[in-house]
Amino acid sequence: xxxxxxxxxxxxxxxxxxxxxxxxxxxxxxxxxxxxxxxxxxxxxxxxxxxxxxxxxxxxxxxxxxxxxxxxxxxxxxxxxxxxxxxxxxxxxxxxxxxxxxxxxxxxxxxxxxxxxxxxxxxxxxxxxxxxxxxxxxxxxxxxxxxxxxxxxxxxxxxxxxxxxxxxxxxxxxxxxxxxxxxxxxxxxxxxxxxxxxxxxxxxxxxxxxxxxxxxxxxxxxxxxxxxxxxxxxxxxxxxxxxxxxxxxxxxxxxxxxxxxxxxxxxxxxxxxxxxxxxxxxx
Numbered sequence: 207x208x209x210x211x212x213x214x215x216x217x218x219x220x221x222x223x224x225x226x227x228x229x230x231x232x233x234x235x236x237x238x239x240x241x242x243x244x245x246x247x248x249x250x251x252x253x254x255x256x257x258x259x260x261x262x263x264x265x266x267x268x269x270x271x272x273x274x275x276x277x278x279x280x281x282x283x284x285x286x287x288x289x290x291x292x293x294x295x296x297x298x299x300x301x302x303x304x305x306x307x308x309x310x311x312x313x314x315x316x317x318x319x320x321x322x323x324x325x326x327x328x329x330x331x332x333x334x335x336x337x338x339x340x341x342x343x344x345x346x347x348x349x350x351x352x353x354x355x356x357x358x359x360x361x362x363x364x365x366x367x368x369x370x371x372x373x374x375x376x377x378x379x380x381x382x383x384x385x386x387x388x389x390x391x392x393x394x395x396x397x398x399x400x401x402x403x404x405x406x407x408x409x410x411x412x413x414x415x416x417x418x419x420x421x422x423x424x425x426x427x428x429x430x431x432x433x434x435x436x437x438x439x440x441x442x443x444x445x446x447x448x449x450x451x452x453x454x455x456x457x458x459x460x461x462x463x464x465x466x467x468x469x470x471x472x473x474x475x476x477x478x479x480x481x482x483x484x485x486x487x488x489x
Contacts, residue, residue, distance in 0.1 A: 209445035211236030214282040216274070218265055218325065219292030220258070221248035223396035224344070227433030228289055228440050230256055235441050237287065240278050244292075265292045265321030271328040284336035287444045288329040290322040291344045295359050295402060303357045311358045318362035319369065326373045330384060338383030340444045343370045344436075345388045347459045367455065374453030385452040387443045392431045392459025393421055426461030 215232045219225040220241025233239045233256065242263035243249040253260035259281065263274050278285050294317045300310040322343050333339030345366040346359075353360025370388040377384040393399065407417040422428060439458050442448055457463055 208236030209441050209447060210287065213237045213286040213444070214240070214278065214284055215287035215289065215444065216240045216242070216278055216285060216329075217289040217291055218242050218263065218321070220289075221245050221252050221260075223398060224391070224394055224433045224436055225289075225291040226252055226256075227437045228291060229258055231434065231437035231441050232287065232289075232444065233257065235445070237444075238282055240282070242274055242292075265290075265325065266316045268324055271324045275328045275332050279332060279335075285329060285332040286336060286339045288325055288333075288339070288341045289344065289440055289444075290325045290341070292321055293318045293344065293362075295356065295398065298405065300358045301355050303354065306358065314358040314362050315365070318359070319365045322366055323369060326369070326386065330373075330377065330382065333384045334382055339385075340448075341373065341384065341386040342440050342443050343386070343388045344440075345370070345390050345455075347390050347392050347457065347463050350390060350455075350457075350463050371453045378452060385443075385448070387448070387451060387454045387456060389436060389439050389443065390455060390457040390459065390463070391436045392457075392462045393425065394431045394433055394436060396433065424462070424465070425459075426465050429460060431458055431460055 210232055213236065215237040217225055217229045217232070217239060220229045221243035225241065225243070229239045229241050240259040240261060241249060241253060242261045244262065244264050246260070246262045249260040249262065252258065261274050261277060263270050265271070275285060294314060296314040297310055300306045300314060326341055329339065329341055343366050346363040348356065348360040349363030349367050351360070367388060370386055374386040377386060403417055404414060407414045410417070422430065436458050439456050443451060443456060
């Protein structure tokens with residue numbers, strides 16, 4: 207079933223990891239896909255390999271958002287689907303609430319929140335011209351649980367939750383035929399997660415295998431979420447199968463949010479499971 211056949215999709219942070227998997231699934235389901243990323247060295251080969259169009263983009267740049275959407279419309283005729291995937295965890299200093307620099311906090315929010323705000327705002331104008339569309343924001347279960355070891359990241363993802371519902375209601379009230387939903391991945395083993403896990407294992411004196419086993423033990427279904435699992439959820443929300451779904455939270459986490467043990471473990475100093483980091487890297 208080609209759920210999004212002949213649709214035009216834009217995926218930010220699409221050069222690698224979760225963003226690449228989302229773009230591949232949308233293409234498989236029939237969409238013409240444009241990916242953006244701040245890393246042309248990754249984005250151009252990915253686009254060539256997968257048959258995408260690549261545009262370099264810093265999602266924090268308001269002017270560039272206008273340029274990117276305009277170019278999508280010029281090349282493809284319209285914009286039907288936007289997936290706001292680009293995001294960052296932030297530097298190691300941002301992991302400690304007491305010592306985190308305000309500049310680090312602001313950088314995380316600039317990418318994870320302002321980047322999505324700019325994407326939604328710019329896409330709404332384009333989708334209004336197209337007669338409708340679907341916006342999918344990638345949040346995280348870190349936005350639904352307390353994250354004492356990544357306060358900026360968790361707070362930014364919680365803000366994405368509220369922003370998504372606000373955008374959904376705005377579009378519904380304005381009768382724009384634009385739906386906006388959010389996907390909340392659990393622990394996805396992307397390159398960004400691997401880097402974070404290696405740092406955490408080193409800080410705790412663990413082997414990476416021990417950390418992986420410990421993390422799996424906190425997941426009720428016992429396995430990491432795959433990028434393909436999240437991509438399937440995105441494809442559903444982008445399609446007409448979800449025509450009555452807007453402002454929703456689609457959690458793809460193997461049961462983490464529903465598991466009290468995991469939520470408690472986030473607040474125990476002697477057990478710090480690897481965070482639910484799913485986004486592609488955005489320096």
